[in-house]
Amino acid sequence: MIDYILFVIGIGIIIVSFIWIKKSEKEEQQLYKNIESKENKLLKNIHLAQNIMNELENIHKNIVLDLEKKTKDLYNILKSIDENMGNKTLNIDEDNKYNKESQDQVEEKDSTEIFILMKKGYTPSQIAKKLNKGIGEIQLIYNLNKIEE
Numbered sequence: 001m002i003d004y005i006l007f008v009i010g011i012g013i014i015i016v017s018f019i020w021i022k023k024s025e026k027e028e029q030q031l032y033k034n035i036e037s038k039e040n041k042l043l044k045n046i047h048l049a050q051n052i053m054n055e056l057e058n059i060h061k062n063i064v065l066d067l068e069k070k071t072k073d074l075y076n077i078l079k080s081i082d083e084n085m086g087n088k089t090l091n092i093d094e095d096n097k098y099n100k101e102s103q104d105q106v107e108e109k110d111s112t113e114i115f116i117l118m119k120k121g122y123t124p125s126q127i128a129k130k131l132n133k134g135i136g137e138i139q140l141i142y143n144l145n146k147i148e149e
Contacts (some may be wrong), residue, residue: 124138
């Protein structure tokens with residue numbers, strides 16, 4: 001009788017083992033399906049990201065080309081403005097007989113006057129008021145002369 005009971009217990013253990021193995025196989029298959037599903041989603045996202053990168057690269061190329069074109073257009077516009085301004089400047093110079101040397105003489109006279117007033121003890125703001133010039137201009141001329149000395 002003990003043999004019979006051990007035999008039944010053994011068969012029961014075998015049946016439980018088979019059930020447990022089947023359950024583990026189902027769980028493994030479910031995990032595999034989940035992994036496969038996530039892998040497919042990941043591959044789709046990678047493909048989508050590559051498409052987005054390609055689109056961005058195309059947009060970048062178009063923007064660069066547009067910027068280059070606009071830069072060339074602006075360069076041409078500035079070039080034509082310079083040419084036009086050059087012609088008008090020449091006309092003004094001829095009409096007014098403006099001489100650069102006379103401007104240099106005026107600036108030199110102002111610089112000399114600034115140094116004379118500074119030696120007399122005037123402040124930069126007083127000199128600026130007296131000569132009708134900006135304080136920054138007075139200080140700049142004074143500092144430049146200090147550097148040269």
